[in-house]
Amino acid sequence: MVLTLKDDLKDYSDRGNQLANFNVLEFSLNTYDGDELPNSDNTRGRPPNDRVSYLDNTGHGKRCRIIRTDGHESMPNVIGTWFPRNDVPKFYDFYSACMLALLRPWREIADLKHSNQTFEQAFNEFTSTANQSIMDIIANIHTSRV
Numbered sequence: 001m002v003l004t005l006k007d008d009l010k011d012y013s014d015r016g017n018q019l020a021n022f023n024v025l026e027f028s029l030n031t032y033d034g035d036e037l038p039n040s041d042n043t044r045g046r047p048p049n050d051r052v053s054y055l056d057n058t059g060h061g062k063r064c065r066i067i068r069t070d071g072h073e074s075m076p077n078v079i080g081t082w083f084p085r086n087d088v089p090k091f092y093d094f095y096s097a098c099m100l101a102l103l104r105p106w107r108e109i110a111d112l113k114h115s116n117q118t119f120e121q122a123f124n125e126f127t128s129t130a131n132q133s134i135m136d137i138i139a140n141i142h143t144s145r146v
Contacts, residue, residue: 006033013107014058015065023103025137029074031065083141096123099141103134 012027019027037048050067054060068074084095096119100112104126113122127135 010058011054011060011065014054014060016052016054018052019065020107021105023105025076025102027065029076030068030072032068033063034066036062036064086142093119096120099123099138100126103130103137 008028009024011033012024015022015027015031019031022030031052034051036051036053049069051064052067053064083098084091086092086095097112100106100119100123101109104112106112113119117125127138130138
């Protein structure tokens, strides 16, 4: 028996380039860790889901991310306390950092904002160009504790 420690954020930062535009939420909901498949010409049964190798030299061996089938239904389970409130001024910068970490694609956590920006400024810049799906997620996070 082998005991292995899982680190979802390491898996996320080590994701293959084909998943570079996935944010943490999309990555968690739409992919899962699995084995790479050997090349096969087998045409029997359901074709395997697309697999994306982790970046080279990141310690994942023959593991990869498997993209879930279109139409699947997954529910996120965020462990820990609620997200910080967005209506309390002293928590707003932390709230902005959390939303960016969850919804803006990044490879390293420093990618979330420019060095001359606050998290609030980076979040405002992000939401000014975010699509409706992202804006709906933000609205649902805010209203989920009412």
